[in-house]
Amino acid sequence: NYTALLIFRALYGIGMGGEWGLGASLAMETLPTQARGLFSGVLQQGYAFGYLLAAVVYWLVFPLFGWRGLFVAGALPALLVLYIRARVPESPVWLRQQHAMGDFWKQVLFVLKRHWALFLYVILLMTAFNAMSHGTQDMYQTFLGEQRHYGVTQKATTGIIYAFGAICGGTIVGHLSQKWGRRRSIVLCCVLGIVLIPLWVFSPGYTLLVIGGFAMQFMVQGAWGIVPVHLNELSPDAVRGTFPGFAYQLGNLFAANTAVVEAQLAYHFRDTSGHPDYAKALSLFTLVIFILLIFLAAVGPEKRGKEF
Template sequence: MNSVTESVSAARRRTPLNRSQIAGFWGAWAGWTLDGMDSFIYALVLTPALTELLPRSGYAATPANVGLAGSILFALFLVGWGLSFIWGPLADRFGRTKVLAGTIFTFAIFTGLAATSHNVWELAIYRFIAGVGIGGEWALAGTYVAESWPEDRRKMGAGYLQTGYYAGFFLAAALNYTIGVHFGWRAMFLTGAVPVVVAILVLLRVKETEKWQKADAGTEHVKPLREIFGPVYRRRTWVACILLTIAIVGLWAGAVYEPSAVIQLATKAGMAKNDAIRTASLATGLLSIATILGCLALPPMAERIGRKKTLAFYFTGMAVAIAGSFGWAFYLPNGLAPFIAWLFVLGFFGGNFALFSLWLPEQFETRVRATAFAFCTSFGRFVGAGVNFLLGAAVLHMHTLGVPVALTALAFIAGLFVIPFAPETKGEVLPQ
């Protein structure tokens, strides 16, 4: 009883957040939410957009061509995500808030421009540049929250922040259910230009973190990319790259192919086209809610059992959920309901990304933190681009979506053997 009373009292004694910390968090969260919305819009409008643009580009809009072109555009988008590591050194040199606003502005403008595409080449260019902006937002938002929030709050701050990305999935699904169905894919891309307003607010309302200001004033400017591969950080940099690669492969295999899988199963169940699209939107909403719950459950678990055991738990859950949904339920005679039920499990364990928002900042000092965060996430996206292209080729070759995606569960099993090489930072304060 005393221990319960003590923990309740400790929770009440948490350091209060000031106005700047609150405004900064909501700016970062809103950017991350709209980032998630933006990245998932493409998954939802892939088929109608390519069906219209492929004939204008000289290609027949056959299901095979739509699938192959979609995979190529996904891969280009991920390459853009990968190139987003450029934002990290900029943020370590010029500050978190200005560069964070720059990432939001970039992905918003080029998502809006995608609505003006006349052919697949234009769409590919716009999505590539939008990917560069989207890729930088997570690293800078995660770095900002870790540095600006008090030590006794920043762990939960990481979980709260990560919910934004999946709230964006939910928002994209809601927009597709309403705007997308009635006004088409171009209107969906236009909604992606809204984050420009958030970028302006970040610039005007959010103050720079004190940790960065102190580090910037008290040290010589280093070459952060070189330093994260020096003897002090080399091992943890590469281990983080591998673990993030596995998480990203799972995200893009499971979440991005989910709408297509639901539409196929709904069509197979006899639904009309618009009803199948609405069902995919509802399924995406369920996936998003589950992932938000997974993000919120993760920080307390990481504080109780440690970062490494928590990630192992979530990776195991991802492996089981991907195999169960795409490897089993997808092939059942009446698989729509079981598949959607598995999506809830897949969504919950997809909350593993919240751990990286919490864990990565703890592994690097302030002077190189944004660079390390951006590089590790970018590395995973480059590999994810290659895996996504191979998945598209496998789907085309095997004439099925389920098995190729289900095989990505093996990546999470491999990740269980990598986790022991990562540093355990439970109980440690954020390094200066």
């Protein structure tokens, strides 16, 4: 029932919420400084690769077993965690700092008091980032099905193709940010994302929509590929294991109603047939978020190449 679903989703969220911040900090503290940009993109596009796998599983499993089958299939990769955890060593930075570590919560409170403006900025930044990714993904399949009337196969194919775009974008732009700078790369991706909006949702045919989806996710996840390294470089040293993940998940929380907002916009606009106009809703919401993210990235700090 719905209550059981909420309980298990909450437990799942606790586990998943702890994974990203710690994984990103471990990777960034372990890697050479000059390799951070590239591997930030590779790390973050584990999300896009998972999205790609989910599209394939949806294509194969959903017609036969429904949503329950998808939940079971989605749980299976978690078994790999046991092997990974047993083999991956601790960060050398973390090991080096252990002798200087005091009471954890006192340090957290001290850092929050000293860096409260940075903390608020990063929360706003991550709210915009999460709104951007959810705004270009969550309702896109609904747009393809309800407004363009494409079937399961076409929707799954589109998801697979734009997931490839996301993987390419995150890896390439993450690497380029090592030379171009974190903020400049984010701004460039958002500007190009705005240019791609007409191709992404207003193209007259399926082929052009697929191309638009690939290109849009290249830019969206290109910007996202910078997030792990950017947050870890901005983070105060004493709370690097906590700061990026906490700020990221608060941003995720504040952007959680993205799909609801887009659905309400679609019902407000309506197309020529009187049906919800998802194309207009997605384009307007995404345009606003891109502009907001351009502003936040442009005015915010950057510590590219910071030594941990």
